[in-house]
Amino acid sequence: MTLEITDLSFSYGDVTVLEGVDLTVASGEVVGLLGPNGSGKSTLLKSIHRIHEPDGGRIEIDGRDIEAFGPQELARAASYVPQHDDGAFPATVFETVLQGRRPHGGWSPSEADRAAVAEVLARLDLEQFATRRLGDLSGGQQQKVRFGRALVGDPSVMVLDEPTSALDLKHQLDVMELVSTHVRERDVAVVAALHDLNLASRYCDRIALLHDGEIHVVGPPEVLTPETVRTVYGVDVSVVHHGERRLIVPEAASKMDGTGEQARTQLETL
Amino acid sequence: MSTDRSSDLAGAASVRAHRESRRRKVAFLGGTTILLAVLWVIGVAVGSVSYPLEDVVTALAQRGPETQQLAVWHVRIPRVLAATIAGGGLAVAGAAMQSVLRNPLGAPYTLGISHAAAFGAAITIAVGTAGLEGSVLTLSVQTIGAFVGAMTATAAILLLVTYRDATPETLILTGVAIGSLFSAGLATIQYFATDAQVAEIVYWTFGDVSRAAWDEIGLMLAVFLFGLGYFVYNGWNYDVLDAGTETAQSLGVDVGSLRIRGMAVASLVTAVMISFVGIIGFVGLVAPHIVRMTIGGTERFLLPASALVGAALLVAADAFARTVISPIVLPVGIVTSFLGAPLFLYLTVKGRRYWG
Numbered sequence: 148m149t150l151e152i153t154d155l156s157f158s159y160g161d162v163t164v165l166e167g168v169d170l171t172v173a174s175g176e177v178v179g180l181l182g183p184n185g186s187g188k189s190t191l192l193k194s195i196h197r198i199h200e201p202d203g204g205r206i207e208i209d210g211r212d213i214e215a216f217g218p219q220e221l222a223r224a225a226s227y228v229p230q231h232d233d234g235a236f237p238a239t240v241f242e243t244v245l246q247g248r249r250p251h252g253g254w255s256p257s258e259a260d261r262a263a264v265a266e267v268l269a270r271l272d273l274e275q276f277a278t279r280r281l282g283d284l285s286g287g288q289q290q291k292v293r294f295g296r297a298l299v300g301d302p303s304v305m306v307l308d309e310p311t312s313a314l315d316l317k318h319q320l321d322v323m324e325l326v327s328t329h330v331r332e333r334d335v336a337v338v339a340a341l342h343d344l345n346l347a348s349r350y351c352d353r354i355a356l357l358h359d360g361e362i363h364v365v366g367p368p369e370v371l372t373p374e375t376v377r378t379v380y381g382v383d384v385s386v387v388h389h390g391e392r393r394l395i396v397p398e399a400a401s402k403m404d405g406t407g408e409q410a411r412t413q414l415e416t417l
Numbered sequence: 418m419s420t421d422r423s424s425d426l427a428g429a430a431s432v433r434a435h436r437e438s439r440r441r442k443v444a445f446l447g448g449t450t451i452l453l454a455v456l457w458v459i460g461v462a463v464g465s466v467s468y469p470l471e472d473v474v475t476a477l478a479q480r481g482p483e484t485q486q487l488a489v490w491h492v493r494i495p496r497v498l499a500a501t502i503a504g505g506g507l508a509v510a511g512a513a514m515q516s517v518l519r520n521p522l523g524a525p526y527t528l529g530i531s532h533a534a535a536f537g538a539a540i541t542i543a544v545g546t547a548g549l550e551g552s553v554l555t556l557s558v559q560t561i562g563a564f565v566g567a568m569t570a571t572a573a574i575l576l577l578v579t580y581r582d583a584t585p586e587t588l589i590l591t592g593v594a595i596g597s598l599f600s601a602g603l604a605t606i607q608y609f610a611t612d613a614q615v616a617e618i619v620y621w622t623f624g625d626v627s628r629a630a631w632d633e634i635g636l637m638l639a640v641f642l643f644g645l646g647y648f649v650y651n652g653w654n655y656d657v658l659d660a661g662t663e664t665a666q667s668l669g670v671d672v673g674s675l676r677i678r679g680m681a682v683a684s685l686v687t688a689v690m691i692s693f694v695g696i697i698g699f700v701g702l703v704a705p706h707i708v709r710m711t712i713g714g715t716e717r718f719l720l721p722a723s724a725l726v727g728a729a730l731l732v733a734a735d736a737f738a739r740t741v742i743s744p745i746v747l748p749v750g751i752v753t754s755f756l757g758a759p760l761f762l763y764l765t766v767k768g769r770r771y772w773g
């Protein structure tokens with residue numbers, strides 16, 4: 148058991164964003180955090196790195212409260228891939244991945260840090276871009292580089308905030324493949340905010356559905372049922388079986404008390 | 418096994434490519450140092466009276482005609498040194514502010530610090546004649562006034578960074594507001610001042626590297642080296658900060674404190690340079706961008722390289738200022754603005770890509 152979130156609550160002023168959230172992520176497991184915009188996914192993830200300080204509850208990594216970690220120690224234990232970088236001056240690919248070694252090093256990078264970066268670049272098939280500027284790469288490659296930065300420090304927890312939301316279909320699959328391969332190789336605990344229900348079903352071991360700041364349901368991908376999705380997203384979906392896959396097909400935004408059937412007829416009449 | 422081996426080799430290749438790009442950066446540092454040395458010699462040799470190189474060498478060895486020795490040791494060398502340190506200091510401060518504020522427009526001039534220094538100096542000129550004439554610790558009252566003014570503007574900006582999650586846009590706009598507030602104050606002082614005082618105020622605002630004497634150069638050098646040392650030592654942290662606020666936080670960097678310390682050190686360096694030599698625009702803005710365009714934006718290289726480029730720019734601009742309409746010596750601040758504006762426009766049009 149690597150990441151354990153207990154009774155976490157958070158509010159911006161009067162607005163409650165998270166309330167009594169419990170979530171555990173074991174080593175070697177990918178947990179997908181799903182929920183509509185504004186449901187508190189990002190806030191929850193940012194609390195793990197103390198980017199946001201929660202109002203109550205506790206977060207433990209390997210059984211130790213994150214409050215007890217020093218900033219660099221916490222950064223070594225858990226890494227983070229942001230939704231997007233807001234930096235003004237993008238560095239080269241090599242330098243970007245090297246940033247991930249900051250919590251390990253002294254004032255300047257060592258040869259060991261550079262060797263670790265080279266190893267990651269080779270593993271992610273990015274070495275030909277080593278001296279290119281990050282901004283010159285495609286969105287998918289940039290995200291791979293950020294993922295490389297997050298794993299170069301060999302953390303036991305990885306936090307991914309919508310790692311695929313800006314990517315095309317192929318890169319979505321690429322990045323998620325990378326994540327699941329890495330998780331199995333290094334026994335990392337991964338929690339990832341995701342929007343695509345099918346991508347989440349395919350790559351996550353468990354799914355947590357966040358609804359109005361609370362965990363509505365958590366469990367294997369099969370917890371994504373027409374009922375749970377309607378409650379959380381307000382969308383009517385059908386579940387279709389395609390080969391061994393279980394696909395979620397959105398039908399229509401649901402009426403307040405509408406059922407899937409009604410929504411479908413509505414769609415046909417339009 | 419064979420795939421492992423090939424990936425090892427490929428990994429080594431990326432280290433090699435990275436090492437190659439670092440070598441280019443070191444070569445850039447070396448090249449700029451040589452350029453600066455050449456400019457030093459030119460800077461000492463040229464002026465209202467130009468000396469041939471062998472005369473400069475004899476005077477440096479404290480031989481030859483006494484007037485020549487005096488001119489070299491007490492006029493030319495101090496001003497070349499002052500130009501070097503002021504140019505280097507303003508460039509380091511500009512580079513650091515750009516990183517701290519996440520904005521390619523961050524510079525002492527754009528943040529109103531220069532205007533505040535001018536206001537401070539003007540107050541001492543307008544008020545200081547009544548009995549305050551003289552100096553404290555060998556510093557002129559004007560210098561102290563300019564320093565206090567610059568630090569006041571800095572404090573206002575720092576308060577904003579500390580108590581509000583200030584975006585680069587609000588910071589720049591605040592800088593503009595602070596700048597125009599102090600400009601208004603300056604105009605008010607000039608309106609009520611005597612003709613002689615107005616002339617002195619206007620003269621002060623034209624940055625001029627000939628004002629600093631040996632003692633003052635020592636102080637400038639100490640502050641410059643402190644600032645450069647601080648930023649080089651923290652270079653990796655500023656690299657991480659460049660990646661974005663949340664990324665930096667997730668990597669264990671205390672973003673708030675790093676920003677505030679960076680602004681404080683950069684502003685201190687700026688305030689000291691401006692206090693001694695007056696307002697010199699564009700060096701702090703242009704020098705870091707020249708470096709970013711040529712060797713890329715790694716702070717660990719950017720900061721020392723900007724210092725060298727800034728120093729070379731200001732020494733060259735000063736030599737140009739002394740010769741362009743010789744025997745009249747233009748204040749170097751006018752020259753940097755004339756050269757800096759088109760250079761900056763060029764960088765804006767050509768260089769957009771790298772801060773994308």
